[in-house]
Amino acid sequence: MNHLPAPVASMLRRLRRRLAIGVFLEVWPRWALGSLLTAGVVAIGCRLFAPGAASFLAWLWLAPVLAFIPAVFLSASRAYRPEEIAALADSMNGGQGTLLTVLEIQDPSWSNSRAITGLSQFPLPRLRVSRKLGAIVPAAAFLAIALMLPQRIPAAQNGVLANDIAADLQATLEALKKQEIITPAEDKEFQEEIERIRKDAIEKLDASSWEASDAMREKLAAKVAEKQDALKWAADSLAELAAAGDSDTSLSDAQAGELGTAIDKLSKAGLLANAPGDLQKLLGGKGAIAGGKTQLPRDPATLRKLAASLSKYLAGRSGELASIGQLGKDAGRFDPSEFPLFSNERGPDGDGDPGNGGINRGRGDADLTWGAESAMSDRFKSVPLPPGSYRSPDDWAPLAILPGAPKESPEQSIASSGVQYAGVTGQAAVRRTLAPRHYSAVKKYFENSK
């Protein structure tokens, strides 16, 4: 540029600087945008998974500043070459080409021409950075929001609550075990289930965790109720036996069967596992009880003795089972009154037996009745349909014709207007009518031709 007038060379240098700034501002916002978004993602990641990094997250605001470094290198590699600067200067100054020529040929004879000297005053391009920098604002907002997110404490809190739930269930189970109500097999099953509930709660603690806990309590309650039923059955059988009277008379088959069933149920419920030795002996030994193969003695006197021993034993067990309803209340979340199995009292709606009103779970041996049902003989009786009739189009008449409805025009519904004329005059090509939707195109075509 030595042979150019000084003002022109100065102007070109200013243009070069302006272009360099323009290139940098074209490059840097993209890097800043990317760095802010990355910082935002990092901040979210730390908020979720790295509580220890919380105190350092504010440093993420330096990300756009760090983006300066690659942006500067990239801008330098994309800098305008001198001939590109000259071409831009020439183009912005009217496109005379003289500056390009002088620089390319290095001929000073035209250096002072008006086309060259005019280049000392042309307006430099204006910076328009608002649109580019505007894109950074949402990214900065994203980072700000990410930093404002509350820090998540991932597993510790869940663990505490999960252990609480498991501890409550464990306490209930321990109380049942202490009173020898739960068999070892049932104990193992319940322990596994409590552990599963605890693990699930650690992984994801929500309403389903409490629901699982409640279900577990209900299951325990059902188990206790089953044992209570067995006790009640046995107590009823013994009461019936006592009412039979004389000890010398032999028991009827029904009474013996009822007592046998009661003892089977007690055995299956595990309530005889810790029975006194004499009672176990009368029932055939510990092995028979464990295997569910108890045998009633045939001798009426021995049978009476068995009944007396069983009554004594069951009296003690009933007291233990009566206090079992308190277990759920101790846990704080389980109200035994919600479960009628624990309640021996009759509700306001009746005693719960079928036919006596009230809402209950029903009995397995109750009849299934569905209300007024048709007689068996009438169930598949055929019913003839009324005779049908064909409807004629003449039966229909328009009530009203709305404006805009398509008009009936059978003459124009012929498939092709060419066909319409082809057979008559043989001038299908020249008399072919034009579809209305093509009118405007053809009209425009010929209008433009004029």
Added chain:
Amino acid sequence: MTEQNKSLLTPEAVGNAQARISRLVAGLRQVLLGKEDTIDEVVAALLAHGHVLLEGLPGLGKTELVKALSRLLSLDFRRIQFTPDLLPTDITGSHILQERDGRKDFVFHQGPVFTNLLLADEINRASPKTQSALLEAMQERRVTTFGETRALPNPFFVLATQNPIELEGTYPLPEAQLDRFTFKVDISGVDRSVLEEILITRVHGEPPVLEPVINATQLQELFTLADAVFLPRAVANYIARLVASTHPNAPEAPVHVRNFVKYGSSPRGAIAIGAAARGLALLRGKPNVGFDEVRRIAGPALAHRLVLDYSAKLEGYNGRRIVAALLDDVPEVERGLPQTLEAR
């Protein structure tokens, strides 16, 4: 193949050339009133050794312009009125059996094409066979008959006219023929003030009598100077991008080209722009071509070289409008300003 000189014309040489050309332009402006742009285009094409197709309605001065040009340049001038029954030999000339020295022999009689300035009036009225007789003459400046090739006088220009209406019985020029014209100049109507001037200065409509202002030697010097006008590489790049963008399949083709152009310009289009821009630069007193000359020349040089789609006709687009859109879409400098800068 000749490469352009790496030296600039001196200001004096350019000044002298501009003075001569200005006399020519002034003479033409006396004949064709109010058509300064048309005259500049014709003179630029002339300095580029190019042929010109003038298209306009009857009575707008097309023929008068060519006749005035021949008078001002003191060149040999012939006129052919193209008609449907015109034969190729009516243009090129033919061999006639002739007795010479007691011996009969075929003697070649030159046709009207053997001239410096050929006015092909209403060229589209002749048959394609006759039109094609001009192909070799226009491109290679020679004529071949009966296997004998004869060079045409130097300089040789064809200035053809055609009428855009009354198209019945005409034969539109084929693309190959159109491509040989450096420019297709559209001559539009004149405004009221020009009509008023015509009425005052010309009683019976005759143009003023003109005297030659440039002789053959001076014209050759002008050709030499026009060829020496410098074309900067950035401007050549602009011409190349402009012509490449006329092809609808080119990646840089703007939307108008993709929608309305079937075939783009041939390389002759780029050559024509470069040569005519040199002529225009000399006419403007410049030693070099600039972006501005290219923009000025692109329309008449490219419009007739584009083969348009039928949809262009339906949408009211012609070649000139496509080129105007092209000039808006293709930036002068290949690497424009960054998006963060705006030219004022």
